[in-house]
Amino acid sequence: MSLNxxxxxxxxxYKANPKRLIEDLIHFIFLILxxxxxxxxxxxxxxxxxxxxxxxxxxxxxxxxxxxxWASTASEPAFGILPFILTSIYGTxxxxxxxxxxxxxxxxxxxxxxxxxxxxxxxxxxxxxxGIPSVIYGLVGMSVLVPAIRAIFDVPDGASLFAAIIVLSVxxxxxxxxxxxxxxxxxxxxxxxxSLSLGATSIETYFRVTVPAARSGIFTAIVLGIGRAIxxxxxxxxxxxxxxxxxGLFKSVxxxxxxxxxxxxxxxxLQREALFSIALVLFFFIMLINAVLNFLKTRSQKI
Amino acid sequence: MIxxxxxxxxxxxxxxxxxCYISLVIVVALTAxxxxxxxxxxxPNIIENPRMLIETPSVRRGIDGILPDIMNTVYVxxxxxxxxxxxxxxxxIYLTEYARNRRVxxxxxxxxxxxxGIPSIIYGLVGMLLFVQLLGFRTSLLAGSCTLVIMNLPTIMxxxxxxxxxxxxxYREGAFALGAGKWxxxxxxxxxxxxxxxxxxxxxxxxxxxxxxxxxxxxxxxAHRLYGFFEGMANxxxxxxxALYVYASERGDFDIAYAIAAILIILTVIINLITTYLGRIMxxxxxx
Numbered sequence: 001m002s003l004n005x006x007x008x009x010x011x012x013x014y015k016a017n018p019k020r021l022i023e024d025l026i027h028f029i030f031l032i033l034x035x036x037x038x039x040x041x042x043x044x045x046x047x048x049x050x051x052x053x054x055x056x057x058x059x060x061x062x063x064x065x066x067x068x069x070w071a072s073t074a075s076e077p078a079f080g081i082l083p084f085i086l087t088s089i090y091g092t093x094x095x096x097x098x099x100x101x102x103x104x105x106x107x108x109x110x111x112x113x114x115x116x117x118x119x120x121x122x123x124x125x126x127x128x129x130x131g132i133p134s135v136i137y138g139l140v141g142m143s144v145l146v147p148a149i150r151a152i153f154d155v156p157d158g159a160s161l162f163a164a165i166i167v168l169s170v171x172x173x174x175x176x177x178x179x180x181x182x183x184x185x186x187x188x189x190x191x192x193x194x195s196l197s198l199g200a201t202s203i204e205t206y207f208r209v210t211v212p213a214a215r216s217g218i219f220t221a222i223v224l225g226i227g228r229a230i231x232x233x234x235x236x237x238x239x240x241x242x243x244x245x246x247x248g249l250f251k252s253v254x255x256x257x258x259x260x261x262x263x264x265x266x267x268x269x270l271q272r273e274a275l276f277s278i279a280l281v282l283f284f285f286i287m288l289i290n291a292v293l294n295f296l297k298t299r300s301q302k303i
Numbered sequence: 304m305i306x307x308x309x310x311x312x313x314x315x316x317x318x319x320x321x322x323c324y325i326s327l328v329i330v331v332a333l334t335a336x337x338x339x340x341x342x343x344x345x346x347p348n349i350i351e352n353p354r355m356l357i358e359t360p361s362v363r364r365g366i367d368g369i370l371p372d373i374m375n376t377v378y379v380x381x382x383x384x385x386x387x388x389x390x391x392x393x394x395x396i397y398l399t400e401y402a403r404n405r406r407v408x409x410x411x412x413x414x415x416x417x418x419x420g421i422p423s424i425i426y427g428l429v430g431m432l433l434f435v436q437l438l439g440f441r442t443s444l445l446a447g448s449c450t451l452v453i454m455n456l457p458t459i460m461x462x463x464x465x466x467x468x469x470x471x472x473x474y475r476e477g478a479f480a481l482g483a484g485k486w487x488x489x490x491x492x493x494x495x496x497x498x499x500x501x502x503x504x505x506x507x508x509x510x511x512x513x514x515x516x517x518x519x520x521x522x523x524x525x526a527h528r529l530y531g532f533f534e535g536m537a538n539x540x541x542x543x544x545x546a547l548y549v550y551a552s553e554r555g556d557f558d559i560a561y562a563i564a565a566i567l568i569i570l571t572v573i574i575n576l577i578t579t580y581l582g583r584i585m586x587x588x589x590x591x
Contacts, residue, residue, distance in 0.1 A: 019484060026486045030401050033393030037414040037460070040453050044421065044429050051432060105326035113323065122327075124579055125334045131571040132337060133514030135548045136564045140340060143557060170333060177330070201308065203316040231422025233517040238552050257424045257517075264428070264521055279428050283421070290420050294413070 052280030055273035064277065070244040072263060072271040079274045081281065087247040088256045091164050092229040099169035100222055103176030111184035112206045130174030138238030141167045146239055155250045159241035162249050167235050172225035179224055183217020184210055216300040220293060227289045233257035256282045338568060345565025348558045355562065359529045367559055371529045375444060375540035378532055379523065380512050382448035383455065384505060390452065391459025392501060399467040400489055419457035423518040426454050430522040442539045447523025451512055458511065459504040466500020467493065503581045510574040513567060516544045525549055543567060
C-alpha cells in the first residue's frame, strides 16, 4: 500500500468514527509526554559534550585529565584537573567507608530486630535526615565540625577533605539505609526459617542467610551512595576549604562539583569552557555509576 | 539463646548485635543533633527579630529581612509544580495505560532513572546554558523553575506510576464494559483513584525544591527583592536555601543563616510527616 492510500484509509476511518480520532490524538499527546524524559537526557548529554569538548581538545586531553596544577586565573593559566578527580574519588571512598557500615547495620536492625513502632519512628527519622537541605549540612559543618577538627587534630584550618568526608557520609546514610532495608525485607521468610530450624541463632541467621540473599540490593545501596557522594556540591563547598590542592586528609581541597560551582560566577573564555569540561568529566562518572546500577538491577531481576 | 553454643559463636553474635546498636545510636544521635542544634540556634534569632519575616533586607537602613526569599521560594514551588505535574503525570499515564511496546517503556524508564541520578550542579549548568542563554530567559525564577521541572520529572513520574499500578484492573474493565473510551476511563476512573499518589509526588517535589541550591544558583540568581508572581518570574531571586548559602558562606552572617535553616528544618519535618501519613493511607487501602 502506498503512503497516499494509507492516508486515505486512515482519513475515511476517522470520518466514519470521529471519536477514534480524538482517542488517537490523546494517545499521541501522551506518547510525546512520555518521550520528554528521553529528550531531556539527550539534550543534557549533547549540551555537555558540545560545551565541554572544545576546552579538553584545546588544552589537550592528557594535560587536562592528568595535569596536577589548576591555576585558571593566573597569567600563565594551567588547567589540570587531576587534583579534583582524585579528591572526588578519595572523598567518595571515605564517605562510603564510614557511611556504608553504619547504614548497613541500622538497616539490618530495622529490617529484622526492631519492634514495629520503633521501626516506623526510625523510618521517619531517616526520612527527615534525607530531606534536610544540603546547605544546612554545610552550615552545621561550617560552624561545628570545622572548628572541632581544628581543635581536636591541631591543624591550622579545619576546612578539609576530612570534614567533607564526614559530611558526605552523613548525607549518604539515608539512601544506604532505605535501599538496603527494602532489599533485606524482600528476602523470603522460608530462608530464615530453614536456617533457624537447623540450629542457627537469630543473629547468625540475619547476617549469614538474610544478608547474603539480599546481596545485590545492598550493592545497589552502596552504588547509589557513591552517586550521591560524587554529585554533592553545596554542602562540601562550605566545609572543604575550596583550594585546588592535591588531596590530603587535612588539606583544603576542591571536588569536581565544587570546582564548577566556585568559579562559574566569574569565569570567562577558556576558563569557562574548562569548567564545562569538568562538568563533562563528572557526567561521565555519573553515567558509569548509572551503568553499574542498571547492571545490578537486571542481574537481580534474573535471580 | 540456645544453651551450649560455642564461645566463638556467642562472641560473634554479641559483636554483631553490639555493632547494630552502636550504628543505631549514631543515626539517632545525628538526627536529634541536626534537628535540635539548628532549631536552638535558629529560633532565638527569629524570636529576637520577628520583623525579619516580613521585611525586605536593606543595607542602607540596616534591616535584615527574608520575606523576598520566602516569596521567591513560594513562586518557584508554584511555577515548578504547574509545569511538572502535567508532564510527569502524563508520562506516567503513557507508561501504565497506553504503552504496548516494551522497548519504548524500557527506554523511557532508563531515561527517567538517568535523570534522577544526575547531580543538581549539572542541572544548574545545563539550565544556565539552555534556559538562561539559549532561550533568553536571563537569570530569573522562570529559568530556575524550568531547570527544577527537568530535575523533578522522575519523582512525579515514579510516584504517579506506582499509584496507577495499584488501581485494580477491574475498575478499568468495568468502565470499558459500560462503553467508555480509553481517555474517558483514565479521566473519570483511573486518575481520581490514584490522586493520593500524585499528591505524594507533589509533596516530595516541594521538599526537593525547598532543599535545592546548586541548580538554582546559576539559573535563578541571588537577588533579594520583593516582587509579585509574574514580575518575580522574570527577575532574578534567591530562594530560602540559596539565601542561606549566600548568608553563611559569602557574608558570614550566621544569625540569619540559622534562622532560615530553622524554618527549612521545620518545613522538612512537616513534609516528612505528611508523606508518611499519605503512604500509610495508601498502604491501608491496598491491604483491603
